[in-house]
Amino acid sequence: MPVAAARALAHDLSVCSRDRQAEADALHGLAAWAYQFSSQVSLYPPFALLLEVRRSLSLFGGYTALLERIRAGLGELGYQTRLAAAPTPLAAVSLACCASEQHVETRSALAAALAPLPLSVLDWEQGLLDRLHGVGVQRLGDLLRLPRDGLARRLGPDSVLYLDRLLGRQPDPRALYQPPPRFERSLQLPAEVGQAGALLFALQRLILELCGWLQGQGAAVQELEVRLWHREQAITRLSIGVQRKSRAAEQFLILLRERLQRLELQQPVIEVGLYAERLLPLDGQSLQLFGAARQACQVDLLDRLRARLGSEAVRGLSAVAEHRPEYAWRYSEPGQGEQAVNGQQRPLWLLPVPRQLKTDHGWPCLQGRLKLQHSRERIESGWWDGQDIARDYFIAESASGSRYWIYRELDGQRRWFLQGLFE
Amino acid sequence: MNLDTVLQRADVWRGGRLSATADAVASGFAELDTVLPGGGWPRGALTEILMPQHGIGALRLLVPALARLSRDERWICWVAPPYIPYAPALVGAGIDLSRVLLVHPGAHQDGLWAVEQSLRSGTCSAVLAWPTLDDRTALRRLQLAAEAGDALGFLFRPGRLVQRPSPAALRIQLQPEAGNGLSVSILKRRGGWACGPIHLEVPVHGHGNAVALHSHTATGTGSFQSQWQ
Numbered sequence: 001m002p003v004a005a006a007r008a009l010a011h012d013l014s015v016c017s018r019d020r021q022a023e024a025d026a027l028h029g030l031a032a033w034a035y036q037f038s039s040q041v042s043l044y045p046p047f048a049l050l051l052e053v054r055r056s057l058s059l060f061g062g063y064t065a066l067l068e069r070i071r072a073g074l075g076e077l078g079y080q081t082r083l084a085a086a087p088t089p090l091a092a093v094s095l096a097c098c099a100s101e102q103h104v105e106t107r108s109a110l111a112a113a114l115a116p117l118p119l120s121v122l123d124w125e126q127g128l129l130d131r132l133h134g135v136g137v138q139r140l141g142d143l144l145r146l147p148r149d150g151l152a153r154r155l156g157p158d159s160v161l162y163l164d165r166l167l168g169r170q171p172d173p174r175a176l177y178q179p180p181p182r183f184e185r186s187l188q189l190p191a192e193v194g195q196a197g198a199l200l201f202a203l204q205r206l207i208l209e210l211c212g213w214l215q216g217q218g219a220a221v222q223e224l225e226v227r228l229w230h231r232e233q234a235i236t237r238l239s240i241g242v243q244r245k246s247r248a249a250e251q252f253l254i255l256l257r258e259r260l261q262r263l264e265l266q267q268p269v270i271e272v273g274l275y276a277e278r279l280l281p282l283d284g285q286s287l288q289l290f291g292a293a294r295q296a297c298q299v300d301l302l303d304r305l306r307a308r309l310g311s312e313a314v315r316g317l318s319a320v321a322e323h324r325p326e327y328a329w330r331y332s333e334p335g336q337g338e339q340a341v342n343g344q345q346r347p348l349w350l351l352p353v354p355r356q357l358k359t360d361h362g363w364p365c366l367q368g369r370l371k372l373q374h375s376r377e378r379i380e381s382g383w384w385d386g387q388d389i390a391r392d393y394f395i396a397e398s399a400s401g402s403r404y405w406i407y408r409e410l411d412g413q414r415r416w417f418l419q420g421l422f423e
Numbered sequence: 424m425n426l427d428t429v430l431q432r433a434d435v436w437r438g439g440r441l442s443a444t445a446d447a448v449a450s451g452f453a454e455l456d457t458v459l460p461g462g463g464w465p466r467g468a469l470t471e472i473l474m475p476q477h478g479i480g481a482l483r484l485l486v487p488a489l490a491r492l493s494r495d496e497r498w499i500c501w502v503a504p505p506y507i508p509y510a511p512a513l514v515g516a517g518i519d520l521s522r523v524l525l526v527h528p529g530a531h532q533d534g535l536w537a538v539e540q541s542l543r544s545g546t547c548s549a550v551l552a553w554p555t556l557d558d559r560t561a562l563r564r565l566q567l568a569a570e571a572g573d574a575l576g577f578l579f580r581p582g583r584l585v586q587r588p589s590p591a592a593l594r595i596q597l598q599p600e601a602g603n604g605l606s607v608s609i610l611k612r613r614g615g616w617a618c619g620p621i622h623l624e625v626p627v628h629g630h631g632n633a634v635a636l637h638s639h640t641a642t643g644t645g646s647f648q649s650q651w652q
Contacts (some may be wrong), residue, residue, distance in 0.1 A: 390445025
């Protein structure tokens with residue numbers, strides 16, 4: 001039907017052009033996702049997926065339970081689907097094409113189940129179907145009653161083979177879908193999105209696909225990359241990391257939400273993508289072990305803080321065996337702090353950079369003259385790397401009662417500096 | 424509900440005696456513990472420490488408790504500290520650095536968020552923060568988060584806020600004294616009236632035990648250093 005005619009019938013019609021590439025991508029994405037339910041998935045382009053489920057039934061607790069899981073998952077992904085099961089691939093596709101979702105268990109029941117279906121469920125040329133309609137064949141039952149020889153002569157051997165495969169009289173080998181070694185999916189947005197938070201909906205779909213795919217691979221990831229395409233600007237890349245490898249969609253979604261909240265988009269987004277490359281093995285058993293604990297603490301605190309604040313904002317602390325005070329510590333990965341011991345009196349606060357003190361007739365001042373304690377610590381070190389220091393350190397007390405860690409240079413201008421606070 | 428159950432509740436107290444049910448971590452200062460409900464810093468609650476300036480020993484007051492808490496498998500989280508927590512001093516005070524988590528949020532709002540997340544997560548034994556704004560609603564949320572996550576929340580705030588009401592379970596005010604002294608006034612505590620000030624000695628060299636434990640290594644570095652003197 002031409003668009004103009006359609007508009008005449010329905011004036012508020014919205015017309016989209018069909019994007020076959022996007023359809024094919026979506027079908028591949030679904031196949032990757034469906035791999036968690038069966039190791040034998042094949043594509044039936046452009047609109048169907050075939051899963052060999054007989055061997056999965058006991059794992060998932062029977063047909064009804066499996067069907068409900070698949071249906072719920074597809075719903076979360078935002079697809080409207082029809083599911084049917086049959087002993088042969090073509091019969092399953094034919095049944096799924098009709099509104100009634102059936103489950104035919106045995107080959108002997110197949111012909112009866114297929115009989116009421118219209119011929120349009122067959123993936124045949126329109127001309128062939130018209131010819132059959134012309135001779136009064138309306139339903140599959142009518143077709144299957146016709147003698148084989150006559151059919152072969154009138155429709156060609158391919159059609160007879162098709163029917164044989166439909167009924168399981170001939171094997172129907174299918175090219176199995178091979179999941180890609182890494183996850184790589186993108187989604188064009190129906191409209192440009194200017195608010196980072198609004199991207200979550202589209203990304204949720206990709207994350208669910210990813211987690212289904214990971215499930216099928218028996219794998220998990222520690223890092224995801226989200227890519228955002230803009231019309232003109234370069235791609236925006238966001239990395240989402242977790243401390244413990246995971247394939248829990250909920251966890252990634254919470255982290256992604258935090259990350260998007262602090263993202264300011266310079267330009268609207270036209271397409272979103274999700275990438276996961278480094279797969280780590282995670283078998284079903286270890287996941288179940290984690291399952292209960294993860295629900296209790298949900299998302300690891302570190303992951304959550306890093307998702308919102310950036311990983312450089314969340315760090316651990318190490319002590320370093322080194323005489324020069326500014327080198328006696330460093331940031332480290334949280335949980336990996338090392339305990340080098342110094343044994344000297346050290347302040348709990350260190351200034352990022354020593355601050356030069358004013359002096360009054362040679363006395364260091366900080367809100368008035370500082371009172372120095374008698375004990376002095378001399379630190380001369382570092383001649384081997386050119387960053388050598390020669391200083392006398394003192395504990396000094398201000399008039400207002402604060403205690404400072406200050407030093408005086410032993411050479412040069414013999415200036416005074418504040419380096420720490422005894423908090 | 425009978426009277427006994429009512430009296431057992433953490434938020435019910437009778438004048439003149441400290442509630443014995445409160446869960447607390449000993450501060451390591453005996454005089455202080457006698458006036459703190461439950462004999463120490465309250466668990467699952469916010470403690471607000473008001474002080475006139477930095478450098479008077481506020482952290483030294485916490486260090487013995489932090490050293491003990493760092494034996495747990497939980498984080499000691501420092502959110503937006505005003506200076507760098509100096510690792511050698513923390514080690515000297517007996518704090519296990521592998522439990523120390525430093526968070527440096529960019530904006531103030533992110534800071535409050537980070538404190539709340541850390542308190543609530545249940546994976547932090549203590550959370551230390553230096554919030555600069557006076558935001559009562561935010562503090563109320565932090566108090567609830569500390570309860571949810573069974574964490575010790577410590578907020579270090581300027582002394583000028585002493586007159587402002589606060590939802591913190593414990594509020595103390597510090598004043599420096601001569602030498603290593605510190606005067607501590609209890610402005611508010613669960614299960615007791617305000618009291619104080621009490622006078623404490625908070626030595627610069629923190630935790631005697633930890634130093635003794637590491638004395639062997641300390642002598643080692645000392646002798647190495649003497650070559651340069």
